[in-house]
Amino acid sequence: MKKIVILSLMLTGIVIVTKAQDIPPKEWQIKTALLAVPSDFKEGAKVYGYDESGNFVTLREGSNVYIALAHDPKKQKFSTAAYHKSLDTFMARGRELRAQGKTGKEIFDIREEEVKAGKLKMPDKATLCVFTGDVNPETKEIENQFVRYVFYIPFATGASTGLPTTPTPPGHAWIMDPGTHRAHIMITPPRN
Numbered sequence: 001m002k003k004i005v006i007l008s009l010m011l012t013g014i015v016i017v018t019k020a021q022d023i024p025p026k027e028w029q030i031k032t033a034l035l036a037v038p039s040d041f042k043e044g045a046k047v048y049g050y051d052e053s054g055n056f057v058t059l060r061e062g063s064n065v066y067i068a069l070a071h072d073p074k075k076q077k078f079s080t081a082a083y084h085k086s087l088d089t090f091m092a093r094g095r096e097l098r099a100q101g102k103t104g105k106e107i108f109d110i111r112e113e114e115v116k117a118g119k120l121k122m123p124d125k126a127t128l129c130v131f132t133g134d135v136n137p138e139t140k141e142i143e144n145q146f147v148r149y150v151f152y153i154p155f156a157t158g159a160s161t162g163l164p165t166t167p168t169p170p171g172h173a174w175i176m177d178p179g180t181h182r183a184h185i186m187i188t189p190p191r192n
Helices: 002-022 026-036 085-099 104-116
Strands: 046-050 056-060 066-069 079-084 126-135 142-152 173-176 184-187
Touching (some): 026 142, 066 085, 085 104
Antiparallel strands (some): 066 079
16 A cells, blocks of 8 residues: 555656646747737737646736737647737636536637627727747757738728728738627738
């Protein structure tokens, strides 16, 4: 019995050490999260990321209108994002619902209802930038960098903007989720 308890404790320790090793250093998280922030706002952007235990935390306080999100270490494909601080309540609500185990559709429906009821504030316009790439396993630098842009304009439609509501060729704008709280103009530049 004693051997089983000791073995169990050792395995738990190995799992904890392995888990901690999966979380990149704070400095790297901040550096790579800022890749999603437009250059005019990098210096004072707030940065959210993950502590040694994998908890979502503030890594750096901000002094301007941008918030950056470090890559989620639980996800295989590297991705960071940055958004105007007026979207923070909306984004935080999504994270809260996801932590409760809600599906993407459930999160959409709950936030739609809350925005319409005035319980969840959604700005009339705000920007989100999504940055993706590949982490070089040796240098830890981000290669094949790519940014796409999202401009939230709640409840906008093709008719109210004159934009198409179906995906367009790279570099062209279109509205995703038209007529909903999450209506946004998508602009995906061509890849080189």
